[in-house]
Amino acid sequence: EDQVTQSPEALRLQEGESSSLNCSYTVSGLRGLFWYRQDPGKGPEFLFTLYSAGEEKEKERLKATLTKKESFLHITAPKPEDSATYLCAVQGPGAQKLVFGQGTRLTINP
């Protein structure tokens, strides 16, 4: 059974303090690993798709990386507006279903 575990559950940083969020996954044949950002009361907002180990994607202060067992979302010099819940999801072969982790709630203090 496909599984996704995100850690930590919550993370509080000072503005400018870089860190990483972890997404560990188990899937039989990865079709894609997705990162989303979700603000309170809103739908998940797409950030990145990663398809194979070694792949990296960047967007502003965010960088996502992928290995065969986990993905990291690195946040460099974060700002208060980066505060949100970050969701990781995987898709296996032959299935439309995305399996989501429970998310990491990130708070950036000014």
Add this chain to the structure above:
Amino acid sequence: NAGVTQTPKFQVLKTGQSMTLQCAQDMNHEYMSWYRQDPGMGLRLIHYSVGAGITDQGEVPNGYNVSRSTTEDFPLRLLSAAPSQTSVYFCASNLGQGTSPFFGPGTRLTVT
């Protein structure tokens, strides 16, 4: 493009009532899905469709029906609401398998 739209934004139902959550997308995506989000449970797939006239069950389909008569619309029906269906419901669409789903703004449903 409006992307994925959902109505209503909020809804309160009594146990046993029925209702339809509406979802529409204007991106010409073939795939559409319904998820529910509950505290501590993450997002879970209810039903999905890979094209007009084709639907299938996800992880938690009981108590919900769907149909897909057009590419644009994918309504979710609750036939007899139960308190366990209190949740936030998200509709999503994507081009095809392995592509990133884009989510709507959600419908917050409370069943009393």
